[in-house]
Amino acid sequence: MPKSQTIRRSRTETSRVGKRGAVVVPARLRRKFGIVEGALVIAEEREDGVLIRPAVALPVEVYTPARTAEFLLSNAVSARDYQAARREVRKLGLDPDAIGHHRPRRRA
Structure with missing residues (x-):
């Protein structure tokens, strides 16, 4: 057998399928x-x-309007994008200045 080939040996065990599978x-x-x-x-x-x-089950986070607003504001990549995010936050009925977030850095 060529060296590049390997045989994968696994131990197998047999089980029966019961009621309801x-x-x-x-x-x-x-x-x-x-x-x-x-x-x-x-x-x-x-x-x-x-x-x-x-399997692993991960909890699903349900975003509140405030959390959505935080994402919108913090993920803005430019001043123009940030202003658009502020408008979207206002559409959610929230004050953008009352939401904790990180403003985008100004480019030199």
Whole structure:
């Protein structure tokens, strides 16, 4: 076999599909990959089958009008852009001067 080729050997374990499609992941694999009771997993469709792997759920931030205003004002890249952001903030019913933010730097 050429040196550039490698054989990937993995240990396989068999499980049965139970009622409602439940599959028991063997304890050794649960420990190895940190899958505990109630943990989220992803079932990914592959051409040759289904890949089950750990998933991570991240909290979603819901932006308040004030937080949206902060983003608009802080992300302005020029004086013109900043003035447009101030107008958008006023459309939200907020005072741009009352929102904590970073003004864009003036270019020399």
